[in-house]
Amino acid sequence: MSSADSSFVASLKPGTPETAEPALLSEIDASTRAPVFFFLCSALFWLLLGTVFALIASIKLHNPAFLGQAEWLTFGNIRTAHLNSVVYGWATNAAFAVAFWIMARLSRTKLRHVGVLGIAAAFWNLGVAIGIGGILRGDSTSIEWLEFPAYATPLLFVAYALVGVWAIVAFRFRAPGHVYVSQWYILAALFWFPWLYSIAQIMLVFAPARGAVQPLVNWWFAHNVLGLWFTPIGLASIYYFLPKVLGKPIHSYYLSALGFWSLALFYNWAGVHHLIGGPEPAWVITAGIVASLLMVIPVVTTGINHHLTMIGSFGRLKDSPTLRFMVFGGMSYTLVSLIGSAMAVRSFNELSHFTHFTVAHAHHGLYAFFTMVMFGAIYYMMPRLTGREWPSATLISVHFWACALGITLYVVGLSLGGLIQGWEMIATTTDPKTQEVTLQVPLFLDIVKHTIPYLVSRSLAGILMTIGHLSFAVSFVWMLLQPRAVAGVQPTRLSPVSAVLPASRA
């Protein structure tokens, strides 16, 4: 492909090889359109519902009487419902949509028998709905990240199997040629997730392992859902959309390969660092710490690769919604992963473990990185799926800034609160005369009270993100109500593009 510098008009000229590509891509997009659209709509639904759950849970932490009469809305239920609706409802549905859309395009093959995917999407969302309902009824398994009651999960597994098989079929019948880095990540993730999910489900819910093996399996699963499911899909999206929007190639194939294989090699062990100080053999914990430290390699490699691709094009952040969300997500990925490696070191873990710092970190990863990347991808996909342009640049701007400021306030506020909380729980003083060691803050309740300002800041951040999600939802629905765009219409931009820029394409 040497068309990076060819003009917009030339690309429209019929009969040239240039037109072959839009025609082929639009045919492929048309074939994935129904299931991808189904996944996106359900993702949006669960995002909004998950946001409501999140706000209720957050407010309850500093105002426990809030909705205190409703039995099914206790903190234990609502927080769990939040986690599962955003992880399995929003993030996984969005990941399915984006993964399919990218996989079909890069494989240059039309998806056949998409009805199967429709069934998969219906099963998946039914499973999530039953699971969330079960949690609110009080049927949670109380195993972190696997709280869906056992009567909901087989449905999810069947749906996932269909999704996975269909993406692999698309890959199998790809057009000959180079397999691009996004395809590696998507293909790997489609194998990794069912492996994680089925093993964890069997070893923890259906035929539970005994004793110290249980927490090991639990954290192996929970951490790998982030690292071997959401991370690869997020990175596949950045690798696809960055060069797609900029019209220039990824900086280095070798860095892509190094980043991919080191992630595949090291991530699987990293979850064990959640059990530092727990009743596990020393070597298991140390192996987990070492793997977490070695995660610096894929993170830095991928970060450098993305940065060297972006360099010289940062001006495009002013106008392209997709790029803006992608770059925010990509930079958050580097930052959150380096913080994560630091949290795995024994001396820092002593401070951060069992505090709000961990909560801030989880949202940093799943929101500031993954969710923002998914937003960016959806902004690119929707005009191609619906033939309509985004109705309002203002709404996109509100979406970006509300979410970006919201998650920044969330992470900074809660990390700070978590560090103070952690320090107060372990800080001691030694009496110089008697050598007696006492806690600096002897009353646990005082430590809890000191976290309240940070919990309030979390609720404010949550309100900001809710505003962002609402403007996204309004945009999304408004777009569908519009007439189809006519040929040659300009994309919706956040600011006018200067005429000097070659990129008059979105």
Place this chain on the structure above:
Amino acid sequence: MSDSNPNSPADPTPAHSREQPEPHEEQNFPSLLLLFLCSLLIFGSALYLQRYSGGFDPLVYNEEVQGRGGPAGGATAAVDPVAAGKKLYALNCVTCHQATGAGLPGTYPPLAGSDWVNGNEDAIVRILIHGLSGPVTVNGVTYNSAAMPAFGPLGSNWKDEKIAYVLTYIRQEWGNQSPEVTKETVARIRAATADRAKAWAAAELAEFHPAK
């Protein structure tokens, strides 16, 4: 999604027409400094893994320990025979001989201040391994109502070091101040009495415990 336009959905949308080509990668080789730093990190992590893995022993839970019996002293090397014996005593002996080691007058003989316990170790090691039945005279008082069970092959089948620990404990507790019984001593006596298939009578042990 309702589709009211006359075009087929597969027709390129305006967004498709203005789209950049599909992505690809350049073949830039990464900086050698980056590869060097990655290698350095792997090397450092390997050192850390070696240092804090407890010798990859599944029973070592403290990362500062190098493994059982390792150079930094493992679990076995750290065993205090009196402490280990105390646990064994509490689980196996305390019902009859009591926590005070005083036994029960008229039924179970005392261990505290006992001439047997503080006497020749050959006698008590034999009693532990094979048990004792029949009358026995301790500190001049005769007890004849209960049998001492075997902890060797005829009974609980304890290893040499467990027998050594519990005997060391009763020889150094409650004011007793006799020397430690080593597991080598137990092993020697076990080998010497390997043919025996029943409990001892006190009279048979007279050579090690001359009646006073």
